[in-house]
Amino acid sequence: MDPLLVAEAAINGILLGGVLALLALGLNLIFGVVDIVWIAYVELVMLGMYAVYWLVTLWAWPVVLAGMAAVGLVAILGILVHLLIIAPILSSPPVNQLLATGGLLFFLQSFATFLWATDHRSLRLALPILEVGGMFLSFARLLAFAVSLLAMLGLYLFLTRTYIGTAIRAVSQDREAIALMGVDARKVYIVTSGVGGAMAGLAAALLIIQYSVHPYFGAAFGPLTFMIVVLGGLGNMFGAVVGSLLMSEVISVGGIITSTEMAYVVAFVLFIVAMFVRPEGILSRRE
Amino acid sequence: MKRLLALVGVALLALVPWLPLGPARLYILHVLVLVLIWAFVGTAWALMGRFGLVSLGHGAFLGLGAYTTTLLWNFLGVSPWIGTPLAAGLAVLLALVLGYPCFRFRVVGHYFALVTLALGEVIRLLIIAERDWTGGSLGLTLKDAGAFNLAAIQFADKRIFYLVALAVWLVGLWVWWWVDRSMTRSALEAIGEDETAAASVGIPVTGFKLRITLLSAGLTAVGGVLYAQYVTYINPGTLAGIGVSLQIVFAVVLGGMYTLLGPTVGTALTIALAEYLRVAFGVRFLGMADTIYGLALVLIIIFLPAGLYGGLRELVLRRAAPPRAAT
Numbered sequence: 001m002d003p004l005l006v007a008e009a010a011i012n013g014i015l016l017g018g019v020l021a022l023l024a025l026g027l028n029l030i031f032g033v034v035d036i037v038w039i040a041y042v043e044l045v046m047l048g049m050y051a052v053y054w055l056v057t058l059w060a061w062p063v064v065l066a067g068m069a070a071v072g073l074v075a076i077l078g079i080l081v082h083l084l085i086i087a088p089i090l091s092s093p094p095v096n097q098l099l100a101t102g103g104l105l106f107f108l109q110s111f112a113t114f115l116w117a118t119d120h121r122s123l124r125l126a127l128p129i130l131e132v133g134g135m136f137l138s139f140a141r142l143l144a145f146a147v148s149l150l151a152m153l154g155l156y157l158f159l160t161r162t163y164i165g166t167a168i169r170a171v172s173q174d175r176e177a178i179a180l181m182g183v184d185a186r187k188v189y190i191v192t193s194g195v196g197g198a199m200a201g202l203a204a205a206l207l208i209i210q211y212s213v214h215p216y217f218g219a220a221f222g223p224l225t226f227m228i229v230v231l232g233g234l235g236n237m238f239g240a241v242v243g244s245l246l247m248s249e250v251i252s253v254g255g256i257i258t259s260t261e262m263a264y265v266v267a268f269v270l271f272i273v274a275m276f277v278r279p280e281g282i283l284s285r286r287e
Numbered sequence: 288m289k290r291l292l293a294l295v296g297v298a299l300l301a302l303v304p305w306l307p308l309g310p311a312r313l314y315i316l317h318v319l320v321l322v323l324i325w326a327f328v329g330t331a332w333a334l335m336g337r338f339g340l341v342s343l344g345h346g347a348f349l350g351l352g353a354y355t356t357t358l359l360w361n362f363l364g365v366s367p368w369i370g371t372p373l374a375a376g377l378a379v380l381l382a383l384v385l386g387y388p389c390f391r392f393r394v395v396g397h398y399f400a401l402v403t404l405a406l407g408e409v410i411r412l413l414i415i416a417e418r419d420w421t422g423g424s425l426g427l428t429l430k431d432a433g434a435f436n437l438a439a440i441q442f443a444d445k446r447i448f449y450l451v452a453l454a455v456w457l458v459g460l461w462v463w464w465w466v467d468r469s470m471t472r473s474a475l476e477a478i479g480e481d482e483t484a485a486a487s488v489g490i491p492v493t494g495f496k497l498r499i500t501l502l503s504a505g506l507t508a509v510g511g512v513l514y515a516q517y518v519t520y521i522n523p524g525t526l527a528g529i530g531v532s533l534q535i536v537f538a539v540v541l542g543g544m545y546t547l548l549g550p551t552v553g554t555a556l557t558i559a560l561a562e563y564l565r566v567a568f569g570v571r572f573l574g575m576a577d578t579i580y581g582l583a584l585v586l587i588i589i590f591l592p593a594g595l596y597g598g599l600r601e602l603v604l605r606r607a608a609p610p611r612a613a614t
Contacts, residue, residue, distance in 0.1 A: 037397055039533075088589045094396060095341045099540055100588045102533045107581030113574030215574075223408050223529060226401055261416035268405040268412070275402050276388040 005256055008135040013252030014245060015141040018148035019206050021244035023221065024228040025155060025237060026199030032172035032235040033192040036086055036097045040105040042218035042225055044081070044197060046112060048074040048204025049213035053121050063125065067205030071198050078197020079190055086193070105218070112215035122212035144206035151202055152241065155195070159237070164191050172235040224251075224264075227271040233281020243281075247271075300453060304446035316445045318562055322555045323452035324513050327459040329539045329550030331506035334466060335499050336536070337544045339395075339479035342500075343532050344403030345507050347410040348378040350527030352508030353515035354414060354421060360439065361430045362420075367440045371512050378508030379501045381406075386500040390493040393482070404529060411528030426522025429515060440516045448517050455513055456551070459506060463547055466499070475499060537584055 027041050048070040055066035081104065089100055127140045159165040167183045168191065179185060211217075228247050232239030247267050254263030308315050332345050355377055356370035385406055388394075394402055414421045421427055432439035435447075442448055466472055474495050477485040486492045515521045525531060534557070542553020560583065564576035 037401070085585060085589065089592070092588075092592050094400075095336070095536070095540060096588050096592050098341070098343070098397075098400060099533070099537060100585055103537070103581050103584035103588060105533075105581070107578055107585060110574040110577030110581055114572060114578050115574075117573065219529070223404060227405060230398065230401055259416055261412040265409050265412045265416065268409045272385070272402055272405050272409075275394055275398060276392045279392060279394055279398060 004134050006253060008137070009252045009256040010249065011135065011137060012141065013249040015145040016252060017245035017248035018145035019203055020221070020225070020228060020248050021241045022148050022151060022199050022203040022206070023225045024232060024240040024244045025152065026196040026203075027225055028229045028232065028234065028237065028240045029168065029172070029192050030196040031229055033168055034082070034086060034189055035175070037101065037226060038081070039098060039101040039222070040081075040108055040218070041196070041200060042222040043105050043108040044074050044077055044200040045204045045207065045221070046213060046215065046217040047077065047108065048201045049208040049217065050112065050116065052205055052208045053123060053213055056123055063123065063209065067202075070205045071201035074201030074204060075194045075198035078193045078200065081197075082189060082193035087189075109215050109218065116215070118214055118216075120212040120214045123208055125209055127209070138210070140209045144210060147202070147206055151199070155199070156237070158195070164188070168192055224267070227268065231271055231274055231281060236281055239281050297457065301450065304449045313445060316449055318558065320445065320449050320452045320517060322558050323449070323456045324510060324517065325535070325538065325558065326551035326554040327452070327456045327513070328507055328510035329535055329542070329554045330459040330463050331503050331510060332535050333539050333544040333550045334463060334506070335503045336539060338475040338499065340496065340500065341400045341536070342403040343400045343529065343536065344405070344407030345535050346407040346527040346529070346532040347381065348504045348507040349511035349514070349531060350410050350414060350523060351378050351381060352511030353521045353526050354427070355508075356512045357427055357429050357515050357521055358420060361427070366438045367512060367516060368438070371509060374512050375505040375508045378504045382501050382504035383497070386497050387493070390496045395482070404532070407528050407532045411523045414523040414527060421523075424523055426520060429519040441519070452513060452517070455509065460547060462502070462506065467547070471495060471499065541584070541587055
């Protein structure tokens with residue numbers, strides 16, 4: 001095994017980890033605040049990727065502008081998902097909540113198939129490949145990583161410096177107490193779903209410059225994203241980032257050493273074992 | 288009286304293949320066999336699902352079962368009569384390896400669902416990764432053993448498979464009924480309500496949860512074997528992973544998981560809906576059938592949270608039963 005190849009895979013792992021972290025943070029917010037796992041979360045990313053793709057190819061929008069539009073569109077979509085599907089079942093048993101978003105997954109996947117067929121579509125941007133010390137790094141990935149970092153910083157500031165951000169954090173820490181503090185839970189849920197959607201939209205814009213999009217795109221990243229969220233610990237933003245980097249390293253480096261499937265197997269088994277040892281997330285302290 | 292009614296019902300069901308079903312006879316029979324197989328799997332899922340053990344990874348046991356017998360038959364010529372107990376045994380073992388730590392360390396609720404979901408994906412990915420043996424995502428065809436081969440459990444005549452599936456389905460119902468009448472059910476219900484309270488009155492929580500999980504996993508593997516024997520083609524997409532695991536849960540929740548026939552009714556409805564949409568749209572609008580299917584599922588879950596059959600039954604029982612005395 002060429003050490004340079006492994007090093008290259010390790011760096012690619014970190015770069016992918018940045019984008020995964022956006023998804024993990026978005027889902028973590030929703031899961032932590034609304035207490036429902038959106039099984040269809042990554043399907044929103046798929047729609048965002050299509051949005052960028054069509055804006056660029058059909059209407060010749062600049063990629064950056066199309067990406068921004070995707071952020072807004074998916075944020076609206078996130079709010080719609082909350083209002084139309086989540087809000088009516090807030091007090092249902094957890095299995096029904098899981099299944100409602102599971103049904104949404106089927107719906108979005110099939111609807112995308114119906115509208116755009118199963119072709120793999122890519123933007124075919126001619127972004128340069130950088131050579132650093134014998135390793136080849138894609139500029140698109142570096143760019144995606146840098147934007148992810150900026151977005152994480154933005155999210156951090158939003159959650160710590162604004163009133164509604166503080167309220168969101170408060171809900172994810174203690175659901176019962178916030179009603180007593182005079183916070184409007186409904187509003188918190190809607191803003192959270194919107195922010196979660198915006199994160200998915202941004203991730204979509206960053207993924208479409210690296211990967212091609214197809215209706216089953218979510219299947220590759222969906223389960224992985226839930227696992228990262230749980231691995232990092234609910235409500236633990238730092239944990240979500242660490243979990244993303246860990247999982248993307250396993251997949252990226254593992255994929256070079258064995259095969260992509262085996263790398264995913266290792267990642268998932270790691271998740272299962274971590275659940276037994278640290279059910280509250282890898283970064284939690286045992287009580 | 289009730290027993291007599293059940294017997295008459297079973298006898299009528301057994302006669303279905305010999306009824307004059309018209310030109311679409313074979314197709315109807317095919318759909319009925321699929322309904323029975325998946326209803327059996329759904330019933331097996333509901334064994335644990337009704338006690339709050341929501342597994343999103345039953346595809347793992349299904350796939351393990353189907354691939355075990357098919358690989359044994361294709362490569363070593365081992366009869367499924369031997370393969371099936373082996374497959375069920377492997378599924379039980381897998382359930383034990385996953386279930387014991389899960390229950391020991393009290394992984395519950397969403398977390399249990401996600402751990403099982405990971406398990407389903409692990410099995411699906413392993414099947415794809417071992418493509419030299421398993422054919423990867425392209426799947427595997429069961430080696431043909433003639434039109435009527437009892438040793439290989441292969442029958443070209445759909446009527447025979449109908450009877451086999453009917454028998455297996457009845458066994459599934461019997462197991463459900465047996466658990467429902469036993470002490471286990473009371474204990475598991477208590478655990479489902481409040482684990483700590485159940486443990487405090489001396490119920491061995493881990494043991495009870497583990498036993499019902501092993502039972503459910505073993506039966507599900509048998510369902511996978513039956514599917515493989517009937518369809519004679521298996522692939523990781525239809526028998527393992529998140530997709531099929533969710534489909535099983537959908538059907539059960541749709542029918543209502545707290546009643547004996549709930550999973551069966553739910554399965555019959557989802558398969559009927561899927562088949563109807565498939566026939567109605569054909570290949571003209573790829574994806575349209577599944578789009579409506581997904582939409583229908585979401586709507587049903589939002590508006591009929593107790594499931595169709597469960598909700599109706601409750602309504603009828605409430606009508607029929609005399610008003611309870613105030614306590």
